[in-house]
Amino acid sequence: MFQPFRECFSNAIQNEGNTALLPSVHFRHTALLRNKRCVLAYLYHRVRRLRQVRWELGSILPTEITANLLNAEMQWFQSYNKSLATYMRSIGDHGLNLTMNMSPPKTLYVEVKCLSDFGKLELDNGEVITLKKNTYHLLPRATCEPLIRQGILEHHIA
Numbered sequence: 814m815f816q817p818f819r820e821c822f823s824n825a826i827q828n829e830g831n832t833a834l835l836p837s838v839h840f841r842h843t844a845l846l847r848n849k850r851c852v853l854a855y856l857y858h859r860v861r862r863l864r865q866v867r868w869e870l871g872s873i874l875p876t877e878i879t880a881n882l883l884n885a886e887m888q889w890f891q892s893y894n895k896s897l898a899t900y901m902r903s904i905g906d907h908g909l910n911l912t913m914n915m916s917p918p919k920t921l922y923v924e925v926k927c928l929s930d931f932g933k934l935e936l937d938n939g940e941v942i943t944l945k946k947n948t949y950h951l952l953p954r955a956t957c958e959p960l961i962r963q964g965i966l967e968h969h970i971a
Contacts, residue, residue: 867890872898924949936956952966
């Protein structure tokens, strides 16, 4: 039925009567298998990092990361986003955002400093705030946490 690699090639080489090639063929095959394992481990590491970046930064990747991704990795990331979003929508009545509050919050409001001009931000209560560079705001944690992860806001510690 299935013959191991060594037996298969040794039978083929013995049929030709040339057994001198067997060690070099076996060595080459072993090297190819090792290289394949190394490449697969590298690709697996990149996918794990992409998953980690998704949980840390959200569904939108920074341009410096997307510039270094392969098309297959971008497709995987988009598929992972869709799967995660579908799962989060299925939890509870209105869904549950699992990426919020990665560490337990101590307060509902947090003081933040705006690092760049963002524009207008509408809060859950309908209030509109203009986020300009180097301004400080006291915002609900749920609203500002995604912006902190994107680098637009910075948690200000007094």
